[in-house]
Amino acid sequence: MDKQQLASTIWESANQMRSKIEASEYKDFILGFIFYKYLSDKELRFFKNQGLSQEDIEKINEDDEEYAEYVRKNLGYFISYENLYSTWLSKGGDFEIADVRDALSAFDRNIDSSYKKVFENIFKTLSSGLSKLGESAAKQTKAARSLLNLIKRIPMDGSQDYDVLGFVYEYLISMFAANAGKKAGEFYTPHEVSVLMSEIIAEELKDRDKIQIYDPTSGSGSLLINIGKAMRRYLDSDNKIDYYAQELKENTYNLTRMNLVMRDIKPANINVRNGDTLEDDWPFFEDDRKDSTYNLVKVDAVVSNPPYSQKWSPKNKEHDPRYKFYGVAPRGKADYAFLLHDLYHLKPDGIMTIVLPHGVLFRGNAEREIRKNLIEKNKIDTIIGLPANVFFGTSIPTIIMILKHNKENNDVLIIDASKGFEKSGKSNKLRDCDIRKITDTIRDRISIEKYSRVVTKDEIRKNEYNLNIPRYVDSSEPIEKYDLYATMFGGIPKSEIMELSDYWEELKGLDDEIFRTKDGEYFDLNIEELNHIIQGHKSSHEYIKKYKEAFNGFEENLKEDLIDGILDVEIAEEREKIVKNIFERLETIKLVDKYKAYQIFANNWNTIETDLEMILDEGFDIINLVDPNMVVKKKKEGDEEVPEVQEGWRGRILPFELVQENLLKDDVEEIRTIEARLAEITSEYGEILDSLEEDEKDADYVKEDNSSFVNAEVKKYMKEACDEIETDEIKILNGYLELSKKAEKEQYVNENNNIDWNLMEKGKSGTYTKTEINKRITQIQQTFSFEEDSLESKLQKVTFLIEEETALKSDLKIKREELHLKTKDLIENLDEDKSLGLLYKKWIAPLVKGLDELGKNVLINLEENIRAIYKKYAKTFVEIEEDLNDNQEEFISMSDKLTGNEKDLAGIKELQKLLEV
Structure with a gap:
């Protein structure tokens, strides 16, 4: 399975396993064990790279001081064989929670002195919290064993695996944050906000050879990691980024260190400290030698999401070099204290981004004075208003503020991005297109109506340094206006038709075809013909033709780059190349929002990128791999682990549905025909049920809520009704049963030749058996034509439907299983051309189709706008x-x-x- 599927599977299991333990606490267990597995697996790879056999590895322990020291010098730590994660797993039922305690204790005494800052006490949170896994050692052991087995599948042994590991780790952190209530904001910045801040910083620093970045309230460390990921697109090699971080809470500080180390960042590039950023300024000294190691560190970028409006002590801070040129933040709100701390550690040509509550833009007194000084000293570059409810645990409005020391401009760019988001559960979430629009606006520093504005310092002064976004950018929706004359007498006002002037300028003459004038100022239209007029007009055809021509060759370019050159794709470069291509093609096309096109691209690129990462790392043949489809079942009481069972198979790269729709159409159509008939049967049940009288619905053959029939009771009722039926044919057949001699029976058949005796089969004696006669009687009774619209007639139909439905469901199950196995076999034996053809269908076809629909939607949107105006005045x-x-x-x-x-x-x-x- 891909990294998204793996992450969600592990989360689902972990969330069930945590039982009554708070999400904010349980994360420390699972994330701690993942980190320990990472270190263990890394050491095992080191041993194997040294040429050690399994037998040699099993002998390694602390008694071999020389080799232990050698490992410490190379890795920064040493773990004895008995304490390795893999050893815990191999113990099976002999594993005990004491093994974990002993291993974590041993880890701290086996850290190399030069790596103390990175590894010392990093497992303290995990070690001290093990008792929360259960009331007894046995229960703790059981819970720990479940965790170990859950995370053992996370790959940690290659560049691609580091990416998977990081993705899973980040995903788990985000899910724990989403389930941790108000505590969530203490350790996690939502991924989309983190990406936005990272892209802003990467754009600013992209021409530098080596950078230093700093987060003074680091939480999980995700902000720093995302900046590193964004910058690696521009740096020519790894480990050209120095990471600085400070975090007040010890368990979160440990989380920062783990997260950074697991991204395969060299320990020498990691500088993390547990401390109070406001009370104990850093980075500029060593904890144990403050005076002798004083060396103020200035960095290329500072990024932070500090706790909002936190109380702090401003006492004796007037002369603190961080604040003395701007002012001291008030006791009840430390927002500007964090901001000024960040600014203080910024290089003259650096950039900082900070998340703050909206109030910092307009609150008075000491904060106004700081704001004034920042503006007059030309430090505030950009203000971005974010959507409400973006952060876990709080719904307060927030902003991102960008500051620089040496700005080239003398103004402030204000962006109101509060309207750009999608709903995600209880929260709002920035979309890819929202992030792109913000970063493009900052890069180009442009004013966009109802979205952004470049504001002069003079205007800010006139507003007394109040930076409240609505003062400068009005993003409110226009108030709905009603024309009084049109309301009273009908017709559509010309003024409202002209609100669609962008359409009329591009679609010449279309407005004249749609609207008929009444008196020059008010117009009528034939609403029934509206769609026909718009879709059939010459200008509409010309517009769609122009749109299609703009994308001539686009599909071929994608095929050439992504399919024909699949093993040579540079993912990051290819992404930007395609985006640039799309934007260039849309430059001549009006009425289409390029950011809607970008979102269509981004939605499809996420799939392409995930597949490409696996193909480039594991080879082309991975396209033909099929994996067991493991499904997490609900944990029952007494289960040691969350049950996970196989339900069929799934393609590693190629979805079964895609293969079936393209290569097994006949089989799919056969299944759909059965499914369609089953849907018809359900509908027929409903029609019969609705036709019953109220007293008939009160019987046992209808469920209490009148939603459906009770099959067994319907059959029972009809059997009793049929048993009472006695037709002339049944009488004759019963008469036959009374005879015993063969000659009598033969004569009886000849005398009663008015019925079809050939519908039955004779026995060995040449006569009809009792069984055969009764079978025929039952058949006659079951197919008896009851009086039309009688209850018996209706329930007879239900009986026939039940029999048909049962047979169809059985057949459907067999055909689905056959198709599933047929698909598995087909994927595993696809030739290269068919594999690439299916990749084309998965990657390129949906993207091209989505962009094509965007052009057609212009006409659909126009029609919707006209219908909305028409509806306003349709009735006087x-x-x-x-x-x-x-x-x-x-x-x-x-x-x-x-x-x-x-x-x-x-x-x-x-x-x-x-x-x-």
């Missing part, structure tokens, strides 16, 4: 009043027929008086 006020009067008269007439007690009737009379006024 006079017509509404007449309808109201007619309805009142009808109500008064009907209410005269109502009966009730004296009070009810008196109330009705009074209501009639009111309506007659």
